[in-house]
Amino acid sequence: MRIVACIKAAPEDQDIHVAPDRTLDLSRAAWKVGAYDLNAVEAGRRLVDEVGGELVGLSMGGEALAATKLRKDVLSRGLDRLVVVAGDPAGDALQTATALAAAVNEIGDVDLVLLGAGSADRYAQQVGTVLGALLGRPTLNAVDHLEVQRDHVRVERLLEDGVQVVDVPLPAVLAVTSGINTPRIAGMKDILAAGKKPVLEVTPPVGAPAATTRTVSVLAPEQKDRGRVLVEGTATEVAQQLAQFLKAL
Amino acid sequence: MTEAWILVYDQEAGTALTRSARALADRVVAVSLGAGALATADLTLTVDVAPGTLVEAYARPVAALLAERGATLVLAGADVRGRLLAGQVAAHLGVSPVDVAGVVQASPLVVTHPAYGGVAVVTEEVTAPVAVLVVAAGAPGPAATPPVSGSSAVEASALEPEPGLVLVETRAKSGEQVNLASATRVVGVGRGFGAEADLDLARAVAAKLGAELACSRPIAEGVGWMPAERYVGVSGATIAPDLYLAVGISGQVQHLVGVRGAKVVVAINKDKNAPIFAHADLGVVGDLYEVLPALVAAL
Ligand SMILES: Cc1cc2nc3c(=O)[nH]c(=O)nc-3n(C[C@H](O)[C@H](O)[C@H](O)COP(=O)(O)OP(=O)(O)OC[C@H]3O[C@@H](n4cnc5c(N)ncnc54)[C@H](O)[C@@H]3O)c2cc1C
Ligand SMILES: Nc1ncnc2c1ncn2[C@@H]1O[C@H](COP(=O)(O)O)[C@@H](O)[C@H]1O
Numbered sequence: 325m326r327i328v329a330c331i332k333a334a335p336e337d338q339d340i341h342v343a344p345d346r347t348l349d350l351s352r353a354a355w356k357v358g359a360y361d362l363n364a365v366e367a368g369r370r371l372v373d374e375v376g377g378e379l380v381g382l383s384m385g386g387e388a389l390a391a392t393k394l395r396k397d398v399l400s401r402g403l404d405r406l407v408v409v410a411g412d413p414a415g416d417a418l419q420t421a422t423a424l425a426a427a428v429n430e431i432g433d434v435d436l437v438l439l440g441a442g443s444a445d446r447y448a449q450q451v452g453t454v455l456g457a458l459l460g461r462p463t464l465n466a467v468d469h470l471e472v473q474r475d476h477v478r479v480e481r482l483l484e485d486g487v488q489v490v491d492v493p494l495p496a497v498l499a500v501t502s503g504i505n506t507p508r509i510a511g512m513k514d515i516l517a518a519g520k521k522p523v524l525e526v527t528p529p530v531g532a533p534a535a536t537t538r539t540v541s542v543l544a545p546e547q548k549d550r551g552r553v554l555v556e557g558t559a560t561e562v563a564q565q566l567a568q569f570l571k572a573l
Numbered sequence: 574m575t576e577a578w579i580l581v582y583d584q585e586a587g588t589a590l591t592r593s594a595r596a597l598a599d600r601v602v603a604v605s606l607g608a609g610a611l612a613t614a615d616l617t618l619t620v621d622v623a624p625g626t627l628v629e630a631y632a633r634p635v636a637a638l639l640a641e642r643g644a645t646l647v648l649a650g651a652d653v654r655g656r657l658l659a660g661q662v663a664a665h666l667g668v669s670p671v672d673v674a675g676v677v678q679a680s681p682l683v684v685t686h687p688a689y690g691g692v693a694v695v696t697e698e699v700t701a702p703v704a705v706l707v708v709a710a711g712a713p714g715p716a717a718t719p720p721v722s723g724s725s726a727v728e729a730s731a732l733e734p735e736p737g738l739v740l741v742e743t744r745a746k747s748g749e750q751v752n753l754a755s756a757t758r759v760v761g762v763g764r765g766f767g768a769e770a771d772l773d774l775a776r777a778v779a780a781k782l783g784a785e786l787a788c789s790r791p792i793a794e795g796v797g798w799m800p801a802e803r804y805v806g807v808s809g810a811t812i813a814p815d816l817y818l819a820v821g822i823s824g825q826v827q828h829l830v831g832v833r834g835a836k837v838v839v840a841i842n843k844d845k846n847a848p849i850f851a852h853a854d855l856g857v858v859g860d861l862y863e864v865l866p867a868l869v870a871a872l
Contacts, residue, residue, distance in 0.1 A: 337690040337826055348693055417660065418669035445689050447808060448672045450707070453660025457632065462737035463661065464629075466653040478741070483653050484801075486746045490627065491739040503794035536669035536704075537697040540683060545694050545830075550838060551854035556845075562857045563867030566839070569855055570782065570872065573816055573837060 325377035325435045325472070325494075327368040328428055330452075331361040331398055332413065333388045334445035342544040355388035357398045358444035362507035363500050367470065368438050369402030370505065375472050380431055381406040384423045384528075385413040392519075399518035400510035406523045407431060411532075417450035418533050424451070425458040426529040436477070437461075439499040449499070456497035464492060465499040574599045575680075578639060579614070580649040580658050582606045582628040588613050589710065594648050596713045597679045604638065606631055610727040618730040625741075629657045630734035636665035638730065645702065646682075651709045663705035671699055673706045676713035691807040691830030751785075751802040758784035758816045761805060761832070764791055765821015765842065765861055769798045774865040775820055781872040787812065789828050805831035821861050824849025841865070 335353035342348060368379045381403040383389055389408045399406055411423045428434050437459070439452035449465065456463025468487070469480035481488040482501055492498065510518070555562050577598035581587035587603060591613040594601045603614040607622030618638070622628060639647060639662065649659035651672075663670040674694075677683040682699040684706070699706075753759060760779040766772055772786075779786050786803065793804040805812055806828040813834030820841045822828060829852050832838060840853040843860045850856035857864060 335689065337692050340689055340692050342692070348689070416669035418664065418667075421664070442808070446672075447687075447690070448670070448707075449656055450660045450670050450672070453657045454664040454669065457661040457664035463657065464738065465657050481653070482801075483746075487744045488627070489741040489744070491741055493737055501794065502790070503797065506795075533667065533669075534701070536699065536701040537671060538700045540696040540698055542688065542693050542695050544692060545833065548833065550852055552851065552856070553854065554845075554850060554856045554858060556858045559859055559863035559867045560871075562859050563864055563871045566841075566855070566857050566864070566868055567871035569839070570816070570818075 361440035364438040421454040452499035632661035634732035756785035763789040763822030
């Protein structure tokens with residue numbers, strides 16, 4: 325079985341500097357693979373280990389994807405190889421999914437496309453839903469458990485008010501939850517092996533769809549000024565102070 | 574006259590969605606997938622959903638219907654099904670779904686949504702010929718909208734689902750009613766708790782304070798100690814209590830976004846350098862396993 329796991333690199337939010345006028349400076353931010361995309365990688369690895377096949381990572385983005393460190397990081401989590409498409413990581417769901425769909429078709433013979441719950445920067449949880457429609461394949465989001473049964477996968481889908489058990493014929497597109505598994509932490513051996521795994525750069529499709537929206541502004545929300553009083557001491561002391569504070573509210 | 578279309582598969586959620594739609598348009602037309610007529614809409618197109626069929630299997634025919642009727646504004650809820658339905662309908666209409674946490678203005682349509690885990694708010698104008706919005710609960714604010722009363726006409730619409738997905742079974746969640754949004758005091762627990770049973774320490778404090786219990790996302794989705802409705806943050810609940818007491822929570826921006834509206838924030842954390850302290854009115858440096866029992870005794 326050939327599985328593609330979609331991963332997006334995004335600027336680390338802790339490194340984003342907010343200026344007094346609330347504009348953002350991303351220039352010093354390190355780019356990292358989205359935490360929830362690793363759940364897709366892990367889910368793919370487990371399936372391939374079980375039924376055999378290949379797990380291919382797929383990422384669309386800019387310069388950040390050229391970094392050896394980032395490539396090694398994601399390859400060390402269980403991918404067999406990585407496919408990189410040059411494109412704008414700030415693109416909307418349709419633009420992103422269009423690039424990913426072309427790459428999935430180019431990779432060829434893909435039985436299952438897995439996505440994370442949401443990207444670290446946009447977190448729209450939408451690229452998978454659009455990708456599935458573009459590829460014309462059965463599509464589900466919020467997949468919390470999955471199991472291959474011959475020509476289909478049986479999944480549990482976590483809704484707000486319950487769980488759906490759904491049979492999904494292959495090939496399919498599935499976005500997983502952040503609770504579906506615990507992504508592995510790469511060991512030294514994995515990181516060394518990652519350096520030898522193939523990375524393929526594919527050319528983006530020509531003629532991207534027009535943007536659906538025009539950005540007016542990207543600003544940090546207004547912050548409330550907090551008291552920032554810090555108390556330290558024995559548990560009894562600090563509990564006394566805290567109780568006093570709470571009773572006075 | 575402006576017209577908004579809403580995608581509905583549940584009466585209650587549909588009513589809430591009508592409210593959001595009325596803030597954007599004069600007339601509201603519902604496409605109801607198996608949920609019957611919606612009293613609050615001006616017109617409902619009812620679609621019978623065959624047993625064993627997911628409502629999302631109607632995405633393509635619904636998109637065709639919307640195109641045929643010249644819909645330019647379509648709203649779906651920001652729940653799991655709403656997201657999939659909206660994303661697929663949008664894709665079939667050749668546009669991207671638009672995430673909406675807030676509405677700045679209706680015409681031209683300008684909306685907001687968070688980005689970078691809540692570090693930023695993006696304001697954007699929808700420029701595509703069709704706007705397919707994924708609307709977070711309460712956006713735009715119901716306060717600004719007139720009372721809902723549609724003339725509720727009904728038309729049956731026969732649509733064929735796409736084959737593929739087979740719904741084998743639906744298991745209802747043992748529905749505990751949580752209403753964090755209206756709680757005046759909230760105690761939030763995080764990964765500082767080592768075991769599920771230890772949450773009783775927080776429950777004891779919450780009982781003394783008359784507070785609701787909430788948590789960080791990993792407590793709900795990582796270890797599953799609490800239901801998802803109880804996690805606070807950019808992808809969870811947004812709360813604005815008088816008091817938020819964060820215990821064993823580091824204070825990542827994704828979590829803090831959900832408590833920005835709190836009047837007073839108090840944090841207990843054993844790490845003096847925990848980011849939460851920069852966002853708290855009062856910070857207590859200490860081990861929760863010692864501080865919480867002492868606090869219960871002192872309250
Ligand atoms: C796209 C995206 C969306 C997200 N959305 C959300 C969201 O909506 N809500 C959310 O909460 N998170 C969200 N997250 C996750 C978020 O980034 C953090 O991982 C999470 O909030 C951390 O939870 P925590 O503070 O409980 O755990 P940790 O970060 O592990 O912090 C645990 C804290 O407990 C302290 N501690 C440990 N032991 C003790 C003790 N004995 N006594 C006192 N203190 C102790 C530690 O010092 C530490 O500060 C999201 C992440 C992403 C990528
Ligand atoms: N540029 C990208 N390259 C590869 N995968 C992506 C990209 N953007 C989004 N994804 C995938 O789509 C999921 C949902 O993204 P989003 O709709 O932005 O929240 C992510 O968790 C990734 O698995």
